[in-house]
Amino acid sequence: MSPSFTKSHELFARAARVMPQGIYGHFTPVFTVPGSYPYFMERARGSHFWDVDGNEYIDYLCAYGPMILGYANDKVDDAYRRQAGLGSCCSIATRLSVDLAERVTSTIDGADWVMFAKNGADVTSMALMLARGYRKRAKIVLAEEGYHGTQAWAGTSTVGITPADRADILMVPWGDLDALRETVAAWKGQIAGAMFTPYHHPVFADQKLPGPSFWAEVRKLCDENGIVLIIDDVRAGWRLDLKGSAHHFGFRPDMACYSKGMANGYAISMLVGAEKLRVTASKAYMTGSFWMNAPEMAVALVCLDEMERMNVAGVVRELGEALTRGLRELSEAHGLKVSITGPAALPFMKFANETNFLRSQLFCGECAGRGVFFHPHHNWFLSAAHTKEDIAKTLEAADAGFRAVKERFGD
Amino acid sequence: MSPSFTKSHELFARAARVMPQGIYGHFTPVFTVPGSYPYFMERARGSHFWDVDGNEYIDYLCAYGPMILGYANDKVDDAYRRQAGLGSCCSIATRLSVDLAERVTSTIDGADWVMFAKNGADVTSMALMLARGYRKRAKIVLAEEGYHGTQAWAGTSTVGITPADRADILMVPWGDLDALRETVAAWKGQIAGAMFTPYHHPVFADQKLPGPSFWAEVRKLCDENGIVLIIDDVRAGWRLDLKGSAHHFGFRPDMACYSKGMANGYAISMLVGAEKLRVTASKAYMTGSFWMNAPEMAVALVCLDEMERMNVAGVVRELGEALTRGLRELSEAHGLKVSITGPAALPFMKFANETNFLRSQLFCGECAGRGVFFHPHHNWFLSAAHTKEDIAKTLEAADAGFRAVKERFGD
Numbered sequence: 145m146s147p148s149f150t151k152s153h154e155l156f157a158r159a160a161r162v163m164p165q166g167i168y169g170h171f172t173p174v175f176t177v178p179g180s181y182p183y184f185m186e187r188a189r190g191s192h193f194w195d196v197d198g199n200e201y202i203d204y205l206c207a208y209g210p211m212i213l214g215y216a217n218d219k220v221d222d223a224y225r226r227q228a229g230l231g232s233c234c235s236i237a238t239r240l241s242v243d244l245a246e247r248v249t250s251t252i253d254g255a256d257w258v259m260f261a262k263n264g265a266d267v268t269s270m271a272l273m274l275a276r277g278y279r280k281r282a283k284i285v286l287a288e289e290g291y292h293g294t295q296a297w298a299g300t301s302t303v304g305i306t307p308a309d310r311a312d313i314l315m316v317p318w319g320d321l322d323a324l325r326e327t328v329a330a331w332k333g334q335i336a337g338a339m340f341t342p343y344h345h346p347v348f349a350d351q352k353l354p355g356p357s358f359w360a361e362v363r364k365l366c367d368e369n370g371i372v373l374i375i376d377d378v379r380a381g382w383r384l385d386l387k388g389s390a391h392h393f394g395f396r397p398d399m400a401c402y403s404k405g406m407a408n409g410y411a412i413s414m415l416v417g418a419e420k421l422r423v424t425a426s427k428a429y430m431t432g433s434f435w436m437n438a439p440e441m442a443v444a445l446v447c448l449d450e451m452e453r454m455n456v457a458g459v460v461r462e463l464g465e466a467l468t469r470g471l472r473e474l475s476e477a478h479g480l481k482v483s484i485t486g487p488a489a490l491p492f493m494k495f496a497n498e499t500n501f502l503r504s505q506l507f508c509g510e511c512a513g514r515g516v517f518f519h520p521h522h523n524w525f526l527s528a529a530h531t532k533e534d535i536a537k538t539l540e541a542a543d544a545g546f547r548a549v550k551e552r553f554g555d
Numbered sequence: 556m557s558p559s560f561t562k563s564h565e566l567f568a569r570a571a572r573v574m575p576q577g578i579y580g581h582f583t584p585v586f587t588v589p590g591s592y593p594y595f596m597e598r599a600r601g602s603h604f605w606d607v608d609g610n611e612y613i614d615y616l617c618a619y620g621p622m623i624l625g626y627a628n629d630k631v632d633d634a635y636r637r638q639a640g641l642g643s644c645c646s647i648a649t650r651l652s653v654d655l656a657e658r659v660t661s662t663i664d665g666a667d668w669v670m671f672a673k674n675g676a677d678v679t680s681m682a683l684m685l686a687r688g689y690r691k692r693a694k695i696v697l698a699e700e701g702y703h704g705t706q707a708w709a710g711t712s713t714v715g716i717t718p719a720d721r722a723d724i725l726m727v728p729w730g731d732l733d734a735l736r737e738t739v740a741a742w743k744g745q746i747a748g749a750m751f752t753p754y755h756h757p758v759f760a761d762q763k764l765p766g767p768s769f770w771a772e773v774r775k776l777c778d779e780n781g782i783v784l785i786i787d788d789v790r791a792g793w794r795l796d797l798k799g800s801a802h803h804f805g806f807r808p809d810m811a812c813y814s815k816g817m818a819n820g821y822a823i824s825m826l827v828g829a830e831k832l833r834v835t836a837s838k839a840y841m842t843g844s845f846w847m848n849a850p851e852m853a854v855a856l857v858c859l860d861e862m863e864r865m866n867v868a869g870v871v872r873e874l875g876e877a878l879t880r881g882l883r884e885l886s887e888a889h890g891l892k893v894s895i896t897g898p899a900a901l902p903f904m905k906f907a908n909e910t911n912f913l914r915s916q917l918f919c920g921e922c923a924g925r926g927v928f929f930h931p932h933h934n935w936f937l938s939a940a941h942t943k944e945d946i947a948k949t950l951e952a953a954d955a956g957f958r959a960v961k962e963r964f965g966d
Binding site for chain 2 (some may be wrong): 203235263295314
């Protein structure tokens with residue numbers, strides 16, 4: 145079974161002439177399985193998309209997170225259209241900024257104020273500046289292999305990064321309380337903030353959930369040392385708890401960053417913060433041409449309502465549990481060892497007996513050929529648009545994928 | 556004549572509880588004329604918007620640039636809707652990225668490749684990283700009072716900025732060739748790039764156009780010293796020349812940044828570059844969740860067609876000339892001295908005999924009360940949706956504005 149990618153490849157040849165790499169960033173097919181994956185999509189609806197060659201996929205990337213209610217969701221898109229007809233980007237703000245800010249601060253645990261932006265990276269950068277401005281200190285603690293965007297300070301890029309870009313960044317392994325304590329002691333009085341994801345979701349490695357007392361200990365350490373605790377909930381947000389992933393894990397950060405799922409793929413992000421940071425946030429000047437665009441805010445209001453009404457966090461957890469349970473059973477039946485880590489709604493699967501991801505690539509390529517879009521090195525995402533029928537079809541494809549791995553590798 | 560802002564003020568009281576400053580960034584009413592300006596808009600169409608109290612305005616801010624074809628433009632919005640129905644933010648790119656990249660590289664002078672993002676600030680930051688990566692040098696030259704966003708390196712913010720953030724930034728006055736030559740000599744072999752706007756558009760000060768040989772000299776100096784010349788065309792782009800403001804001024808940069816007008820308010824930006832930077836751009840990892848959203852690209856394609864078909868650069872220049880000619884004549888008739896600087900399509904007016912902008916604020920407040928939305932400290936924007944009737948009505952309001960200034964200040 146090998147689908148045709150003729151049109152994808154024709155388009156890619158054109159793309160390579162006018163864009164670096166043809167397709168850049170996390171969209172580049174280099175990160176999936178070259179030869180086994182489509183490069184361009186034609187249309188998307190619900191949990192499915194169709195590539196330019198007409199191949200259909202059940203999508204477990206969900207646009208790398210943003211799609212949480214399904215592609216081309218009518219309620220969502222209607223909200224956008226209605227507001228776009230009244231105006232979008234204008235010279236002054238709209239009431240929607242107030243409506244959404246009220247909705248957000250009454251929904252997210254510990255959010256006393258909010259600022260909206262476009263990219264997740266906008267708000268992670270803002271959070272760093274506010275922590276530094278509030279504490280009048282320069283150092284920031286981040287986790288190794290954490291992801292907060294591709295800005296110069298974030299450590300994702302390597303091209304064109306200067307020593308100054310990361311001069312005030314201190315790194316600790318995610319979840320390593322001893323390392324964090326040592327770093328805090330070594331830089332006593334110099335650390336403005338610590339930014340972590342609510343659980344560890346690296347690429348190319350198992351995800352890690354926090355131990356039962358981890359966040360309480362981090363919170364305590366930050367409080368004792370006047371360190372602003374920032375949670376980057378851009379990836380995980382909305383799939384664990386409508387009140388925020390920190391609420392899900394039982395602690396309260398000083399600031400938290402959201403984007404992706406909050407408007408089902410429309411471009412919006414936000415930074416929420418505790419009262420103590422409000423004055424600093426009021427003094428800072430942070431803005432962007434499209435940050436007050438109203439239709440994205442109308443969409444976010446509808447998405448919040450829908451996510452609450454449908455209990456999306458519960459829905460995606462159950463779907464994720466059905467998927468991961470099925471994958472575990474199938475891999476065992478084939479005599480293969482997989483590790484599936486992280487929350488069920490955002491699972492990461494790897495073959496436990498390899499580090500080169502060759503099995504993962506074969507497995508994902510075989511699944512793609514059968515209409516199931518997984519990623520070999522990045523966590524997957526469930527959405528409220530996935531169905532039990534999707535899961536059943538997916539497990540059929542996975543059965544073939546595991547069989548191919550068994551035949552090629554033996555274990 | 557004093558319009559009611561009751562609903563604006565009610566909304567602002569709510570906003571102040573849930574957002575820092577109530578309204579933040581360049582949207583904050585602090586930057587216009589407190590008490591004389593609306594805070595929230597209800598709807599917008601063409602060159603007009605209506606605030607939440609029902610007051611109507613002819614808008615010369617154009618959303619600070621993005622609105623170039625008119626608010627709620629049907630052709631533009633239809634393009635968005637059509638593509639949104641097929642899919643927006645997805646797990647892989649769409650053919651629209653290729654179509655738009657081909658259109659852009661065949662339109663913008665010197666653009667051999669393009670990368671799309673969301674904010675203007677995304678692409679100015681990317682340009683710095685690519686210049687540094689290409690030259691393997693750290694220093695960047697910027698102009699004093701230049702604007703490239705509110706990122707830590709850009710010098711706009713003051714809160715939470717560390718010495719390291721701007722350690723490799725060198726500042727020269729915009730347009731000062733001698734200062735630039737001195738800086739280049741002082742840091743010989745250490746400067747990766749220089750980023751300038753195509754003409755100088757500070758706030759609170761006259762705009763400056765380049766002298767006849769300025770850009771040729773800068774280009775020569777950069778070439779002799781291996782400095783990557785970057786033009787930030789985010790604000791001015793599309794209003795001077797469809798091929799780019801650099802083309803308008805007769806030179807070719809190595810990279811150029813665009814956003815604002817390219818999709819009439821929909822959130823998209825782009826970095827274009829010369830062939831020599833392609834490999835560096837291909838090695839860099841720069842991405843964002845919404846950077847491949849297809850509807851914004853569909854809109855940009857329609858906007859480029861419309862801007863070309865209508866000769867928008869010519870249209871906004873003529874409208875700007877009519878407006879600024881009228882303002883000059885009226886101010887003279889009232890015995891007032893104004894300086895109107897910069898391109899006619901993006902004019903800045905101040906009273907030549909003051910530096911505190913009190914006359915400007917009174918003038919703009921009086922105009923706002925008469926349905927004309929100017930900004931006292933920031934350049935204005937013309938759009939293709941403005942009409943001769945708009946200009947005539949605007950000049951009537953301006954006549955009253957100048958009269959009020961004359962009565963209050965005498966000169």
